[in-house]
Amino acid sequence: MKNGFVIFLAAFAVLLVSWCAFVLAPQLQLGGAKQVAVLNSSDVYPVNRPGEAAQGLQIYRANGCAACHTEQVQQEGVACDVVLTAAGKNPAAVSNLISTLQLTGLTEQRAENVAGKITAAGGKVETHIIASGADISRGWGLRHSVAEDFLYDNPVQLGSVRVGPDLAGVGARLPDANWQLLHLYAPRAVVKNSAMPPFRYLFETKKIGDTPSPDAIKLPEGFAPPAGCEVVPTGDAKKLVAYLLSLHADVPLYDAPFTPPQISTNVPAR
């Protein structure tokens, strides 16, 4: 390679290919993405975050929250559970049959097979799809994160390091706004030995006036402000919490199916 122009042209060609693959192609594939149908429902997903939550995304961005938190739940696979909903006319036979069968943690084909056998014996069954993986067992989400979850976000804050826990489903996991505010003001007041820095600058400590502020947060011993003072969240803190509570990627989609649990899902975060 003795000619500078040849190097320039060839490097240009490589960069052009790279640009087409990682800028143009994703834009062509996803740039026109629309809302998609929620499985077994007439709803569409996603919907715009409510105004305060959308503003909260900007607080999340401005404070560099993504330096420590990801919003990408990982999933290793799915398993199927066969659940008996009605025993039918011959409960004894169905019960005998069930005792010989494995009903949980099946592949899709096995589940179909088992469901067929029970149905043949007269029972009625439902097949539940359960996403599996360490993140999901930890309660961070019900399924893996997908492109649709971020359709209306600008900027998209996926993060890259889990210094703190994943937040893709934090709104479903910890839906109490007061808990979130308290956690922002003094993480160690609610999570023992938390490594998260406090965000006291998003709050105001002020003298209690004629009437205490209805917004003032209730702080435990050791974190409370001096007597006669109260801690009131600023607008930014409220917006940030609204954004956090809007993070609950918990609807089943075609590319991330699962059966929503019937019982309450408020499993404490681990």
Add this chain to the structure above:
Amino acid sequence: MTVNDISIKQIDASCRVPLLVLFGGAAFWLVVSSLLAFVASHTFHMPEKFGDCSWLTYGHVQPAADDALLYGFCIPAGLGVMLWIFARLGQVPFRSALVPVVAAHLWHLGVLVGLVGFIAGDSTGFAWLEFPRGGSALLFFAYLLLGLWALMNFSGRRESGLFPSHWFLLAALFWFPWIYSTANILLVGWPVRGVVQAVIAWWFGSNLVFLWTSLVGIGTAFYFLPKFSARPLQTYFYALFAFWTLLIFGSMRGVPAGAPVPAWLPSLCALNSLLLIGPALALAVIGWKTVAGAAGQECKGGSFCMIKFGFVAFVLSSLMLIAGACPQISRVTQFTWFGVAQTQLQLYGFFTITMFGAIYYILPRVVGIEFAFPKLIRVQHWCAMLGLVILVVSLAVGGLVQGIKLQNPDNTFAGVTNAVLPFLRVSTLGLLFLLIANLLFALNIFAMILAWKWSVARAVFAAVTAPLEKSEVKA
């Protein structure tokens, strides 16, 4: 003094002012970067400490430290070394040297505007691209000005041959404006929708942090290693292979496994990352065959030592990157400190230390003054190596512990964090050594700038106060 000798002196002298501006600013930002990283690391010892100050929160200070290292030190230092190598290899002095001086000032101003805006909360929200618009625009135009001027100077070279150094440096010179403008236009100016943003941000980040630094660092090493070991680069064809494979595979990666994007993107990126084994091995062979057993200079803790160390760090950093792309390993290491360790090894262990070696060689020749504290160069080298090893090993091992523990959902997240904290606390010690090393580096650079300014002032003073020659005195 031979004719050739004079022209080398002229070439070096013509680089003086632009390089002093580029390297002086770079040394300043390097110290700023390690101060910021040191402050950010305090969060792991006393998370309560900076709760009242938004400027000092971890989410501001840590990315600011990374940006100050990349935009403040790596790019201007790389450009300065690149310009000097072009001038030396092309046997051509700088012409209209005011242009690069203006561009270098603009660049450093852009870093200042960007960093202040970012720490004040006006971040774009994308890793490695946090600087707000004003800063980014300044950086872009400064680079364009410098790049176009470099090409103009390059096209006027007297020695028309092209060396392997040229390939790597020319490709890098041309790479940055394209990726930087794409990222800023499509992420900040007129943002694309949804996760396409994330894909472009990853593409940009990997092209800048891995590919750009690799091209410039290796281009520099390909100039200095043969020079110090007094033996031609071994061999041309290995270098040709390494160049093209690095360019092709290195430019098409960045999307992590498991990202919420169409599956072909992470798969393609993992494949290309694995294929980087080709250039990594080829470069290891080139480095080994060029240096081992050569009759050239001894290492002695100077420039040669640093560039050799940087080259080894590059091979190790590439191997870490390749390992992290294997599906079995990436399942454990993704989202952990392992990736941070790799980035630090690439940016500091490889690139920054290679630049140290080059700058220590170039500056005395260009300015015509020896360093004020030559003994500190060795101390600095040892501090930097020690700090780097502590930093990278603690983060990498901490990352592996974190990843393995996160695999088991029975480990609570708080428990995992507590298991990783000791490693992060050790990494603060590494950052402290790096801070000392960077201060020593800046001390020598600033002392040289002062000595040069003093000599200029003295020359001016002497010229002004010199007695008039007899012929000028009226009879």
